[in-house]
Amino acid sequence: AQSVSQHNHHVILSEAASLELGCNYSYGGTVNLFWYVQYPGQHLQLLLKYFSGDPLVKGIKGFEAEFIKSKFSFNLRKPSVQWSDTAEYFCAVGVSNDYKLSFGAGTTVTVRA
Amino acid sequence: DGGITQSPKYLFRKEGQNVTLSCEQNLNHDAMYWYRQDPGQGLRLIYYSQIVNDFQKGDIAEGYSVSREKKESFPLTVTSAQKNPTAFYLCASSILVRPNEQFFGPGTRLTVL
Numbered sequence: 001a002q003s004v005s006q007h008n009h010h011v012i013l014s015e016a017a018s019l020e021l022g023c024n025y026s027y028g029g030t031v032n033l034f035w036y037v038q039y040p041g042q043h044l045q046l047l048l049k050y051f052s053g054d055p056l057v058k059g060i061k062g063f064e065a066e067f068i069k070s071k072f073s074f075n076l077r078k079p080s081v082q083w084s085d086t087a088e089y090f091c092a093v094g095v096s097n098d099y100k101l102s103f104g105a106g107t108t109v110t111v112r113a
Numbered sequence: 114d115g116g117i118t119q120s121p122k123y124l125f126r127k128e129g130q131n132v133t134l135s136c137e138q139n140l141n142h143d144a145m146y147w148y149r150q151d152p153g154q155g156l157r158l159i160y161y162s163q164i165v166n167d168f169q170k171g172d173i174a175e176g177y178s179v180s181r182e183k184k185e186s187f188p189l190t191v192t193s194a195q196k197n198p199t200a201f202y203l204c205a206s207s208i209l210v211r212p213n214e215q216f217f218g219p220g221t222r223l224t225v226l
Contacts, residue, residue: 009153032213044156044203044217051211090155094213099144099163100171101213103155 002027004093006104013081014112021076021107023091033074034092034101035065044090050074061085083113116140117218119204124223126198134189134221136204144212145187146205149173150220156203162187163209191223198225 007022025031033050048059055067065076074091091104117138126132138145144163148156158171162181176195181187191198201222205215 004155006155034213036217043219046214046216049214092156092213097212099146099161099169099207099212100158101156101215103148103157105153105155 002031002093002095002102004091004102004104006089006091006107008107009105010108010110012110012112015083016080017111019076019078019081019085019109021089021091021109023074023076023104025072025074025091025093025102027072027093027095030096032094032096033065033067034094035059035063035074035076036090036092037087038090038106039087047076047089081109081111083111085109086111117204117206117216119202119218119221121221122219124221126223126225128225129193131190131192132198132223134191134202134204134223136187136189136218137185138187138204138206138218139185140206140216141184142206142216143184143209144207145181146207146215147171147177147179147187147189148203148205150201150203159189159202163212198223 003026005024035047036044037047038044050057058064088106090106092101094101120135146161147159160179162168178190203220204218207215
C-alpha cells in the first residue's frame with residue numbers, strides 16, 4: 001500500500017504571506033492526487049485534484065498544486081493567504097481505479113490577521 | 114440539495130455498548146466509505162462498499178461492522194470489540210468510474226465514556 005507524507009504538522013503564517021505545503025507519496029505506478037481542506041467546524045472539502053494532463057492544477061479559493069512525478073510530490077501552494085484559510089489540509093493519493101485513498105496526517109494552517 | 118448526511122453529529126456511549134452511526138447519500142453514488150480521523154493521523158479507511166450487499170474491509174476494520182442493504186445507506190456499527198472507539202468518523206461516497214474522487218459527509222464525533 002502506498003504511504004503519504006505531509007512534511008509540516010503545523011504552519012503559522014501572517015495574512016498575505018505565501019503558503020506551500022509539501023506532500024510526498026511512495027507508489028511508483030499511476031496515481032490520482034488530491035488535496036482536501038477541513039475548515040473549523042466544517043466537513044472535509046475537495047480543494048483540487050489531479051488525474052492526468054497538465055501537472056499544474058488550479059483549485060478553488062486561489063490554491064494550486066504541482067505534480068512532480070520524478071519527485072513523487074504534489075505540493076500545495078497559495079501566493080497570498082487570508083485569515084479564512086485557517087484550516088487543516090490533507091493530501092490524499094489513490095491508485096487509478098482502486099477504491100482506496102491513502103491520506104497524509106494533515107497540516108494545520110493558522111493564519112494570523 | 115444533494116449530499117451526504119451523517120447522524121448524529123455528536124454521540125456518547127458507555128464502554129461495552131455497541132453503537133451504530135448513520136450515513137445517507139442522495140448523490141446516486143455507487144461506492145461508499147467509512148473513515149476514522151484521529152488527531153495527527155489523518156484519515157484511515159475502515160470499510161468500503163462498491164455495490165449493494167457487498168463490502169470490503171479497509172485498513173482498520175477490526176471492531177467495526179457495516180451493512181449495505183440500500184444504495185443510499187451505509188451504516189457503521191462500532192462494537193464493544195473496538196479497543197479505542199473514541200474518534201471522529203467520516204462517511205464518503207464516489208462514482209464507480211472515479212472511485213478515488215470521494216465526497217465527504219460532515220462526520221460524527223463518537224465519545225465512549
